Amino acid sequence: MCETCGCTITPGNAHLVKADGKLEHTSDGTASIEVLSSLLHENDHQAAHNREHFSRHGVLAVNLMSSPGSGKTALLEATIEALGSEFSIAVVEGDLETENDAERIRAHGVPAVQITTGQACHLDAHMVHDALHEMDLDGVDLLFIENVGNLVCPASFDLGHHANVTLLSVTEGDDKPSKYPVMFRAADLMLLTKSDLLDVLDDFDTAKAERHLRELANPAEVFTLSARRPESLEGWLGWLREAVAAQRAGRELNPSIQPDGAALHSHG
Amino acid sequence: MHxxxxxxxxxxxxxxxxxxxxxxxxxxxxxxxxxxxxVEPPLLERAFEIARAGTLAAEAELEIEEGPVVVKCQECGASSAVPVNNLVCQYCGEWRVNVTEGEELLLLSLEIET
Known part of the structure; x- marks a missing residue:
């Protein structure tokens, strides 16, 4: 892996950080060292290791991110019910405390490892790596990583997953992408959840939510669905089927976080 | 926190x-x-004051260069500086743009005493 290039250097900003890598001594005895590496270098390194591990096992890893209470676990339960006979599914759950979500998933006959982060507001690649030691990935097609409910910090940490799915429940407000641009910019797919409540909410406009996503230069698909309405899940399930098929065919997906950096990496 | x-x-x-x-x-x-x-530079500075204790950098100064967000339009090719939550071309209004500056999170250099 790249030790020094810095994953976030793009052709556009490279001129800002040009370095010759030499150690320059100044007259007062101090030395200046050009380093030029990503502050998330340790995490990115572990994430790349995780991604190789997933791909070696033929597993598609999907990172679910949203505010607390937007329905990540309910969506997983409905997804397991719909796809459980088609794919072998496993789940990593992230929360500050409790085993509750992992227990909900296990009740559907799917293996789940709970990560309790204590006070930490996000999962990182090392936590996911540790959780993988408790999980047998042989035969697994689809691994969901349910991140800590938080629209800020999880967006900054690559876990080694293949795609970011960001949920926005219709009870939250359609301007969330504008308020939390870093999170929604990272989305490879946006799901507008709890759509069964749209009938009683007159202040959520799904078209506006999508427009705010486009204003972040994000071309991600958007599906509106409710975990309580199985028929509304078709777009999401179709997206998952395609992604699993792509992974099996060796067309590995990469999350859209810092895509230029990732591109630079693969050619560097 | 992060x-x-x-x-x-x-x-x-x-x-x-x-x-x-x-x-x-x-x-x-x-x-x-x-x-x-x-990452918010003021929060990073405060976290640094706590985290540096007991390290070789216990007395180090942290200098943070903050960068703007710049997008390059896929349609008209123009580059423009934009607000973080409105990454559309400032010339033609197109949202299909590439972010060319603004996502950096880099350790640039160190000055050390040998």
Whole structure:
């Protein structure tokens, strides 16, 4: 892996950080060292290791991110019910405390490892790596990583997953992408959840939510669905089927976080 | 909160580079933090004051270069500086753009005492 290039250097900003890598001594005895590496270098390194591990096992890893209470676990339960006979599914759950979500998933006959982060507001690649030691990935097609409910910090940490799915429940407000641009910019797919409540909410406009996503230069698909309405899940399930098929065919997906950096990496 | 984890990662990198260069202490750490990086420089500075204790950088100064967000339009090819939550071309209004600056989260350089 790249030790020094810095994953976030793009052709556009490279001129800002040009370095010759030499150690320059100044007259007062101090030395200046050009380093030029990503502050998330340790995490990115572990994430790349995780991604190789997933791909070696033929597993598609999907990172679910949203505010607390937007329905990540309910969506997983409905997804397991719909796809459980088609794919072998496993789940990593992230929360500050409790085993509750992992227990909900296990009740559907799917293996789940709970990560309790204590006070930490996000999962990182090392936590996911540790959780993988408790999980047998042989035969697994689809691994969901349910991140800590938080629209800020999880967006900054690559876990080694293949795609970011960001949920926005219709009870939250359609301007969330504008308020939390870093999170929604990272989305490879946006799901507008709890759509069964749209009938009683007159202040959520799904078209506006999508427009705010486009204003972040994000071309991600958007599906509106409710975990309580199985028929509304078709777009999401179709997206998952395609992604699993792509992974099996060796067309590995990469999350859209810092895509230029990732591109630079693969050619560097 | 995540500024503290990022700071701890930063200090591990700093200590590694410092040790490789036989540093007695680290005097200055230079970073570049883009507006779309998800990291707030003032929070990073406060986390740094806590995290640096007991490291080679215990007395180090943190210098953060903050960068603007710049997008390059896929349609008209123009580059424009934009607000973090409105990444559309300022010339033609197109949203299909590439972010060319603003996502950096970089350790640029160190000054050490040998």
């Amino acid at each position: 500024e503290l984890s990022i700071c701890q990662g930063l200090l591990r990198q700093v200590e590694k580079v410092a040790a490789e260069n036989n540093a007695k202490t680290v005097e200055l750490i230079r970073l570049r933090v883009g507006a779309l990086s998800g």
